[in-house]
Amino acid sequence: MVRRILTFLILTLFVSLLVLLPMEEISAGSESLDQPWIFGSIQDSHGQPVKGVTISLLSESTPNTLTSAITQSDGRFAIQSPEPLPDQITLVFNRPHFRQFKLNLNDNELITVKSGNSLSLSTIIMEREITTAFWIAGFVFILVLALIATGLLQNTLAAFAGASLLLAISYLGKPITESLHIFNFSQAISYIDWNVIFLIMGMMIVIAVVENTGIFHWLAYFAYRISGGRMWVLLSVLMLITGIASAFLDNVTTMLLMTPITVQIALALNISPLVLLIPEVFASNVIGVSTLIGTPTNIMIGSFGEITFNDFLFNLTPGVFLAFVGLVIYSWFTYRKDLSEAKSSSPALLEKLAERGKITNPDNLKKAGWIGGGMLLLFIFGEAIHLPPSVTALIGASALLIWIRPDIEEMIGAVDWTTLVFFMSLFIVVGAIQEVGLISIIASQIGNLIGENLILAMIVVIWLSAFLSMIVANIPFTAAMLPVIAYLSQIVPGAETKVLYYCLSIGAAMGGNGSLIGASANMITAGISERAGYRITYKYFLQKGFPALIITVSLSSLWLFLRF
Amino acid sequence: MPGILCAIRGGPSSQSTITTSIQLARDIGETIYFLYVVNLDFLSRSTSSKTNHISQEMEEMGEFILLGAQEQATEKNVSSEGVIRDGQVADEIISYCEELDPSYVVLGRPQEEQEDNLLSNERLKAFTDRITDICQASVILSS
Numbered sequence: 001m002v003r004r005i006l007t008f009l010i011l012t013l014f015v016s017l018l019v020l021l022p023m024e025e026i027s028a029g030s031e032s033l034d035q036p037w038i039f040g041s042i043q044d045s046h047g048q049p050v051k052g053v054t055i056s057l058l059s060e061s062t063p064n065t066l067t068s069a070i071t072q073s074d075g076r077f078a079i080q081s082p083e084p085l086p087d088q089i090t091l092v093f094n095r096p097h098f099r100q101f102k103l104n105l106n107d108n109e110l111i112t113v114k115s116g117n118s119l120s121l122s123t124i125i126m127e128r129e130i131t132t133a134f135w136i137a138g139f140v141f142i143l144v145l146a147l148i149a150t151g152l153l154q155n156t157l158a159a160f161a162g163a164s165l166l167l168a169i170s171y172l173g174k175p176i177t178e179s180l181h182i183f184n185f186s187q188a189i190s191y192i193d194w195n196v197i198f199l200i201m202g203m204m205i206v207i208a209v210v211e212n213t214g215i216f217h218w219l220a221y222f223a224y225r226i227s228g229g230r231m232w233v234l235l236s237v238l239m240l241i242t243g244i245a246s247a248f249l250d251n252v253t254t255m256l257l258m259t260p261i262t263v264q265i266a267l268a269l270n271i272s273p274l275v276l277l278i279p280e281v282f283a284s285n286v287i288g289v290s291t292l293i294g295t296p297t298n299i300m301i302g303s304f305g306e307i308t309f310n311d312f313l314f315n316l317t318p319g320v321f322l323a324f325v326g327l328v329i330y331s332w333f334t335y336r337k338d339l340s341e342a343k344s345s346s347p348a349l350l351e352k353l354a355e356r357g358k359i360t361n362p363d364n365l366k367k368a369g370w371i372g373g374g375m376l377l378l379f380i381f382g383e384a385i386h387l388p389p390s391v392t393a394l395i396g397a398s399a400l401l402i403w404i405r406p407d408i409e410e411m412i413g414a415v416d417w418t419t420l421v422f423f424m425s426l427f428i429v430v431g432a433i434q435e436v437g438l439i440s441i442i443a444s445q446i447g448n449l450i451g452e453n454l455i456l457a458m459i460v461v462i463w464l465s466a467f468l469s470m471i472v473a474n475i476p477f478t479a480a481m482l483p484v485i486a487y488l489s490q491i492v493p494g495a496e497t498k499v500l501y502y503c504l505s506i507g508a509a510m511g512g513n514g515s516l517i518g519a520s521a522n523m524i525t526a527g528i529s530e531r532a533g534y535r536i537t538y539k540y541f542l543q544k545g546f547p548a549l550i551i552t553v554s555l556s557s558l559w560l561f562l563r564f
Numbered sequence: 565m566p567g568i569l570c571a572i573r574g575g576p577s578s579q580s581t582i583t584t585s586i587q588l589a590r591d592i593g594e595t596i597y598f599l600y601v602v603n604l605d606f607l608s609r610s611t612s613s614k615t616n617h618i619s620q621e622m623e624e625m626g627e628f629i630l631l632g633a634q635e636q637a638t639e640k641n642v643s644s645e646g647v648i649r650d651g652q653v654a655d656e657i658i659s660y661c662e663e664l665d666p667s668y669v670v671l672g673r674p675q676e677e678q679e680d681n682l683l684s685n686e687r688l689k690a691f692t693d694r695i696t697d698i699c700q701a702s703v704i705l706s707s
Binding site: 154208211212256257260261263264345346348349352353356523524526528530531532534535 | 572573576577607608617622632635
């Protein structure tokens, strides 16, 4: 058993290293160090560094490229001047989806290089070029969103098919016409945010241990017991438990675990389970925003925007708390009549409920508690040593596995590979629209609309995210919005505090409350509820959820306006 | 004693099915076998592939629903049992029918608004015919 665990851990670390090791290309060859260098950096029209630009050094005296280099991820390049140095030098910059740029060195620059000194060029701006690939990548992205929204294809299958289609077009189309090329395989892979993937994977392992301890049943029964028949207490405590669990686990897992036991509590009280389930799923979507690990969208935002666990705690949690208070009041007001009709049912059902409300594996729960506490400390204090959250999650998961020695195959099975493949595929699909410049255009349009008004920018990002998250899946939406937010954070004065990332976080997650298809947790809750004979229709969810969206997003926005 | 198979999934729409089967059991003096089928098709609406643990959770929820139905039967002095199956609802009803060989099968008639009901009106006739063919049971539809 120990050997199997060790093998799994070693394999995981090995794969991690392979993936996380820098894969930067060397920009210049091993030319003689005596020759002077020409340095420079390339940016797009948004001031973002452009990676992978091929710089060719040409001269009228020879038709061949004298020397060449490729820009790094920070857009910088260093190209060594040839020997002997010709009288005229042209630098040609080429990259797919950008217009070719040519730069002739002027006399002064040539003299500098000829005198043996290195030359530093001013920043070069390359303009985007719209090709056929631009339209194809955009179409595939919209197609994936539509397939997910309509349920015609399972989410992962839709994203996976989209990523495959983009690569197939790139490789099969390129021999026909260069304009069909979107990106190559290594470029596509470079868009995958491995910090997100490994953070989610590590947390899945921890969750797999926690969910088998019976803690959720115990907590739900605890809520029932302490309520003592006061339904407002039961409703509030259940919402709080679901919310806090969602702040540390993903919302879908929380609702998968909370919904069945909540249905049982509702049946034992002779009320419709929807009266408790709907507020619970609202709370899950709202409080999940309060931490870096609470929602997949926050994990993505944190990784992309370099926002730490503490940043989320200080900048979002108070606003989320405010929204939660508003949500509890709204839920009580909405369901007060149904809740007042509650009455205890037969002793047999109550006995069964009590029987279920027990911790089934206290030993594992204790261990998971210690490890979870340690992870929390690392999330909070790890930023001092630049410890990425994904590493904390992997350390926690590994420590827990070694401590509890589970069946390793069962643990591997507990990792939701479908979700991980969904994320990887989605990053590639979103990477494609980033590669071809679609996101830059969208960012420019939004930038033009907003101007330099921070308040307007915050309002637009929050409410646009909230309303769009009602219709399209919030994970692909967030992935696509991140580069847009990065651009807006550069151009809008005051937005360098990363406030727009928090606006995206609130809008994308709380917007999920606006419609049944707005969040996966909603769909899962509806699915389980339907299996218990209580159907949550789109109309019903919209009626209850839309006001909840308005209330929670407004209150959270209020906090952000005060905070920033 | 063959018994009465009553397939339920809980909620208000199952109440008439439960009442009908209890009434029938009292009339003919047979045991009711309440059947709840755990079906995880709804997971396809998310990216989640976590079926092991949720299956157990759903079984426990099903047991609770069955317990509620059994309580109602006990109140009317009717003997009953609860049975949980995993899979597609229609297939599991047929399968349990073959095993149990009941004299009656009581099913809920689908409501109009529940368009995705597995026993939708179009398929109901074919389904009841299939039950009759397989286990010779009489099918009663409650509404």
